[in-house]
Amino acid sequence: xxxxxxxxxxxxxxxxxxxxxxxxxxxxxxxxxxxxxxxxxxxxxxxxxxxxxxxxxxxxxxxxxxxxxxxxxxxxxxxxxxxxxxxxxxxxxxxxxxxxxxxxxxxxxxxxxxxxxxxxxxxxxxxxxxxxxxxxxxxxxxxxxxx
Amino acid sequence: xxxxxxxxxxxxxxxxxxxxxxxxxxxxxxxxxxxxxxxxxxxxxxxxxxxxxxxxxxxxxxxxxxxxxxxxxxxxxxxxxxxxxxxxxxxxxxxxxxxxxxxxxxxxxxxxxxxxxxxxxxxxxxxxxxxxxxxxxxxxxxxxxxx
Numbered sequence: 001x002x003x004x005x006x007x008x009x010x011x012x013x014x015x016x017x018x019x020x021x022x023x024x025x026x027x028x029x030x031x032x033x034x035x036x037x038x039x040x041x042x043x044x045x046x047x048x049x050x051x052x053x054x055x056x057x058x059x060x061x062x063x064x065x066x067x068x069x070x071x072x073x074x075x076x077x078x079x080x081x082x083x084x085x086x087x088x089x090x091x092x093x094x095x096x097x098x099x100x101x102x103x104x105x106x107x108x109x110x111x112x113x114x115x116x117x118x119x120x121x122x123x124x125x126x127x128x129x130x131x132x133x134x135x136x137x138x139x140x141x142x143x144x145x146x147x
Numbered sequence: 148x149x150x151x152x153x154x155x156x157x158x159x160x161x162x163x164x165x166x167x168x169x170x171x172x173x174x175x176x177x178x179x180x181x182x183x184x185x186x187x188x189x190x191x192x193x194x195x196x197x198x199x200x201x202x203x204x205x206x207x208x209x210x211x212x213x214x215x216x217x218x219x220x221x222x223x224x225x226x227x228x229x230x231x232x233x234x235x236x237x238x239x240x241x242x243x244x245x246x247x248x249x250x251x252x253x254x255x256x257x258x259x260x261x262x263x264x265x266x267x268x269x270x271x272x273x274x275x276x277x278x279x280x281x282x283x284x285x286x287x288x289x290x291x292x293x294x
Binding site: 047048051052053054059062063066067070071072073086087088089090091092094095096115116117118 | 194195198199200201206209210213214217218219220233234235236237238239241242243262263264265
C-alpha cells in the first residue's frame with residue numbers, strides 16, 4: 001500500500017497554517033511537529049498580533065510539542081516549516097535536539113544558513129519540499145504589502 | 148553627583164534573578180531590560196519548570212519588554228544578562244533591534260559568538276560586567292548538580 005504520509009503531505013498542512021498567517025496580515029510561515037505520522041503541534045507566525053518578535057511559527061510549535069509530550073526534548077519528532085528557520089528558531093531547534101527538520105522555501109536573507117546559525121549535529125535536514133508554493137506565498141505577501 | 152546607574156548596578160539586579168533560577172534548580176541565568184535607567188522587564192531561566200527549551204531568561208525578558216512598551220522593537224532598550232546569549236537568544240535580540248546588550252560571563256561552549264550567531268549591526272555589545280560573579284554561579288550550579 002502506498003504511504004500517504006510523505007513530506008509533501010505534511011508540508012501541505014504547514015502551508016495551510018502559513019495561509020492562516022497570510023490572512024491575518026502576518027508574514028506567512030506555518031509549522032507542524034509530527035511524531036509517528038501524527039501531528040502533535042501546529043502553528044503560524046504571530047509576531048504582529050502578539051507584538052512579539054519571538055512568536056515565529058517554529059517557536060510556538062516547539063513549545064506546543066514539548067507541552068504535548070511532557071518533556072522538553074523533541075527526539076523522534078519532525079518539524080515541518082514552510083520557510084527556512086532563522087537563527088533564533090535554529091537555536092531553539094538545536095536545544096530541542098529534534099530529529100528532523102523539513103523546510104520548504106529557502107530564506108537567502110535571514111535563514112540560519114546565511115546568518116551563521118547551527119542545528120544540532122544529530123538533526124537531519126530535508127530542504128526544498130514544495131519550495132515553490134511556500135516561497136510564492138511569502139512573495140505574494142510582500143507584493144501585497146508594498147501596494 | 149555620581150551616577151549610580153552603572154552597568155554594575157543593573158548587572159547586580161540580573162544576578163539576583165540568576166540566583167532565583169539557581170534556587171529553583173534551573174541553570175542560573177538572569178536578565179533585565181532597562182530603558183532610561185528604569186527596569187521594564189526582569190526574568191530568569193525557566194526551561195525546566197516550564198518544560199520548554201525556549202524559556203531562556205532573555206527570551207522572556209524580550210517578550211515582557213515588548214509587552215510593556217506595546218511594540219515589538221526594543222530600540223532604546225538595554226538588555227542585561229548574566230551569561231552570554233546563545234544563538235536562539237541572539238537571534239531574538241537581532242529581530243528586536245535592541246540598542247545595547249550587556250552580558251556578564253562569556254559562554255565558550257554555547258555562546259552565540261562561538262556558535263556563529265549574530266546580533267543586529269545596530270546593537271552595541273558590552274561584555275565582562277561582573278563576569279566572575281556571573282560565571283561562578285553557573286560553575287557552582289553544575290558542581291552541585293554533579294554531586
